[in-house]
């Protein structure tokens with residue numbers, strides 16, 4: 001099979017309908033919307049465009065399945081997740097190609113994401129059978145306290161396009177483990193990976209109605225009635241802070257439980273005593289994973305004045321050498337951005353920084369090729385007034401700013417409404433711990449440019465969100481605590 005034929009066959013084989021109550025169905029209106037390949041700008045295929053009524057049918061299916069699913073033995077739910085974990089690995093080649101075609105990231109990164117996505121299923125399969133409670137004597141004696149955990153109930157899960165599968169399994173895994181049914185709405189730009197995942201979950205034995213997938217390019221109109229319905233008990237959202245704020249307001253109406261994984265503005269700090277080569281490699285990891293289209297991407301790089309020139313030269317050399325191209329092609333390390341708007345925004349942020357005095361060490365200009373590409377770019381001397389100091393760049397642009405003291409850099413790093421992750425590079429253990437404790441983020445990477453790990457609690461503070469996904473506490477987001485008081489005669 002030629003490469004093109006293989007691409008076509010993977011797209012043809014992917015489900016493109018809504019998945020409601022265990023059945024594949026067209027949108028009730030018959031409407032569809034197009035999915036593009038960001039590396040060419042051409043249409044890959046069309047998928048069902050759900051109406052608000054379709055969304056409600058999915059939620060009703062989830063609600064109808066809730067009681068029986070909550071009563072399923074934890075081991076049975078764990079086994080479903082483990083079967084899905086194995087199926088994801090068995091099909092990793094086709095799934096990675098599908099993800100690359102709809103999202104653009106290089107095949108190796110898509111494979112990495114599917115392995116990461118599968119790991120959430122294994123992690124939560126192990127957690128499903130470890131949910132426990134308590135038994136306590138009341139302080140005054142007499143009564144006893146019995147404490148138990150129960151599933152929250154039917155949950156709405158909304159995911160972004162940048163990690164089309166892992167952001168889903170990070171929610172579906174704990175929902176299934178806890179005994180919650182759900183309606184998932186993937187991003188309109190990347191629905192195919194989630195639909196393929198629904199097929200795998202059904203094969204893994206997840207009962208009808210437990211996981212429903214609704215695709216739409218009119219997210220607000222479809223999701224708001226579900227949020228306000230009184231039927232859903234929880235919203236778990238990953239996406240931008242702007243949309244997260246709006247959804248929190250909607251959730252207030254019925255006082256829904258919420259988990260919010262929102263935007264970031266990560267600082268990447270290099271102290272003068274750092275191993276400079278390790279810091280450059282860490283910067284490439286923190287910046288170039290997903291072409292910078294990650295909430296955890298290093299958005300502001302603060303480098304001590306003593307080492308900024310050497311760091312900038314090394315980083316620019318390595319960034320310039322990264323092959324850019326279609327993610328399906330051999331050796332490509334940097335794929336396209338998600339769409340033309342993203343490409344325009346990155347260019348505007350770079351132009352703004354340069355107009356305010358930043359110097360381009362490499363990159364800085366979009367080419368004329370088809371697709372939404374942007375070259376790996378390093379800027380130095382980026383002033384605090386630049387827009388990219390305050391907004392998510394979401395592209396392969398590393399902006400360097402010099403600093404002189406620890407106090408100054410901690411204050412600068414904290415001077416943002418976001419609080420997801422920061423990175424710091426130093427060989428001084430006391431400094432590493434002092435700075436890590438002073439940084440106002442949910443996560444800190446010390447001498448490493450990647451923090452994501454299914455076994456670790458992922459999440460932010462301030463406007464970066466509420467709650468944690470993964471780790472030992474990730475399942476708690478889908479559990480309620482019930483206390484039963486018992487009088488002892």
Ligand code: NAP
Nearest residue numbers: 159160161186187188219220223239240243261262263295
């Ligand atoms: P987005 O525009 O906020 O969209 C996220 C999801 O919300 C998509 O499925 C989107 O649907 C949906 N949505 C948009 N408006 C909605 C509405 N009014 N009601 C209900 N749903 C709505 O974010 P994005 O551009 O896809 O993703 C990038 C953002 O996600 C960045 O800010 C990034 O930092 C953040 N992110 C955070 C984490 C984390 O763990 N903290 C992880 C990954 C990404 P449509 O696609 O149809 O618009």
